[in-house]
Amino acid sequence: MSLIQIRGLKKQYGGKYVLQGINMSIDAGQVVGYIGPNGAGKSTTIKIIAGITDEFEGDVSVFGMDVRKNALDIKQRIGYIPEQAALYDVLTPIEYLRFIGKLYGLADEVIGTKSWELLRLFELADKAGNRMNTYSKGMKQKVLLISGMMHNPEIIFLDEPLSGLDANAVILVKEILFQLKQSGKTIFYSSHIMDVVEKISDRIVIIDKGTVIADGSFESLQTQAHKGTLENIFTSLTGGDQQNSSTAKEFIDVLKN
Template sequence: MNAIKISNLQKSYGSGLVLKDINLDVNSGEIIGYIGPNGAGKSTTIKILIGMIPDFEGVVKVLGYDVKTNPMDVKRLIGYVPENAMLYDTLSPMEYLRFLGSLYQLESSHIEEKASELLRLFTLYDQRDDRMTTFSKGMKQKVLLISGMLHNPEVIFLDEPLSGLDANAVILVKEILAQLKQAGKTIFYSSHIMDVVEKISDRIVLINQGTVIANGTFEELKSQRETGSLEQIFNQLTGNTEHVHLAEEFIQVMNR
């Protein structure tokens, strides 16, 4: 069964078409790297998939549920970690996770046990009762990661999930994603960090100006291009070849 099925998806803001006839199937247990330049439509796609944007054209299904007609069924089964979320940072991590766990109708004792253990694994146990107003971006990102997976979702949507994390936490998250895949979870991963996308993704989908312009494994994408890294393939496919010249100009201006 497809964990995600997108058919003829279009989304416009005013007179501008942001997503143009997106078609994409994602298998259960697959890690999809969803990449593209700023403004390409990545976050819009994810917000449609999780039921945050209801007004679109086309058919979008997650775990067999139509996102437009059954948004609550979808939300019950998925996890979402946004790049810039508004945490209730006057709460402590434990208060925030208790609140979210109750929304997913988890038992209080179960929430307490899971939240405590997950905070410990992310080295936040000693800060579990501190107000998050004092937290760094990386600490808040750890709480967001835990909150997106606390209820053991079947499909997890990650939008720049490594933002602000230290090196040890990045390594841990990558290993968690690998083991979630082994457990049959489906992960839809959007990021600008190309080397991570290249290493963790079963398949890479490249979107540019609202259109999917590449869809395949890293090896398949690499075989279609002369250059080897995902970053180089990305630059070629999106037409972004000015970076060397722009860097030279930057250095010249610095040296004036």
């Protein structure tokens, strides 16, 4: 029995289908990298699986439960880390984590110790008393990561988790994802940073214009597309290969005028 089961998932905004029939099943302990060009429907898919959007066609189940009917039970057992630092930034991280922790029904003492410990590990402890509107994007992203994982979820969904982080933090998050995988968590994430996806994913799903165009391990994608790196595979599959080089040439030509 797979952990996440998606059958014929379609979603429309104003008459236009942004997801056009997605099928996927994900087993426990997998790390799935979900990539695609902007507007391909990555965030929308993640929002539907995490039980945030319930207007869609098709069937989606998590832990064998229907996301439409058991959204609350599912939300309790998963962590969702959204794109673009969406948090209440007039709060301090301690206050914010207390807020989130209580929404997950954690006890006060657990929240207290966990947030301090986790902030310390992310080197934010000395700024823990400052309001987050003074934080950089990377610092907010760290708080967001903590807030999505402090209730120790079984599945973690991350939407562009590395955006805005500095080089060290990227390595740290990569390592955290790796360790999470070791401890048996299931991770589903989207990213633009191809070499990270290449290194830590068991399975890579490429989506374009609302449909899955490739699905498999990095090695199998390599043999499929006869290309070296994930970046090459990605551009050849999404049809950007030829176009990118001709656009670049034109760019140079215009500069010369």
